[in-house]
Amino acid sequence: MTEFLTKNADTALVEIKEKLYERMDILRTCLGRVFDPELSDMGYAADLTERQMMNELQFLENLLDIIERS
Numbered sequence: 001m002t003e004f005l006t007k008n009a010d011t012a013l014v015e016i017k018e019k020l021y022e023r024m025d026i027l028r029t030c031l032g033r034v035f036d037p038e039l040s041d042m043g044y045a046a047d048l049t050e051r052q053m054m055n056e057l058q059f060l061e062n063l064l065d066i067i068e069r070s
Contacts, residue, residue: 013067020064027057 005012031053 017064017067020060020067024057024060024064027053027060031057 005015031050
């Protein structure tokens with residue numbers, strides 16, 4: 001990775017939050033069938049990879065919550 005953040009801490013924090021939100025959107029897209037109400041009504045169970053992705057999504061949500069509240 002050759003990308004750098006700005007030296008301005010406030011701007012850097014905004015950039016980090018934007019990247020985290022983008023990553024969350026990607027995970028939600030990948031997990032679309034897990035969150036599909038029609039499939040969950042039919043007893044669809046997430047596989048190991050999907051559960052790991054859901055854990056990652058939860059981590060990102062919690063981290064962003066901490067950042068937003070700080």
